[in-house]
Amino acid sequence: MCKRTFGFTPASVMTIMMDPETNLPLGMTVSGAFREPAPEVTARSVKEYICSDCVKRAERLRELMDPPAPRFDTWQRGNS
Secondary structure: OOOOOOOOOHHHHEEEEEEEOEEEOOEEOHHHHHOOOOOOHHHHHHEEEEEEHHHHHHHHHHHHOOOOOOHHHHHOOOOO
């Protein structure tokens, strides 16, 4: 997250739960993997508002890390 100050309407902007000690999203590790957060981490987490640029960057990253399955077209067997 960029931590940039931006104007917004609370009802129209995305939020994410963050761990204030690690400054990472809830359940995310330093290596970028996801795991079930511990109860104490969940208890200390706070809601953070995310700017639209960061949301777009996260969507692009998700597409790169989880690409769609390759598509294999069917082919017709010739008459032999």
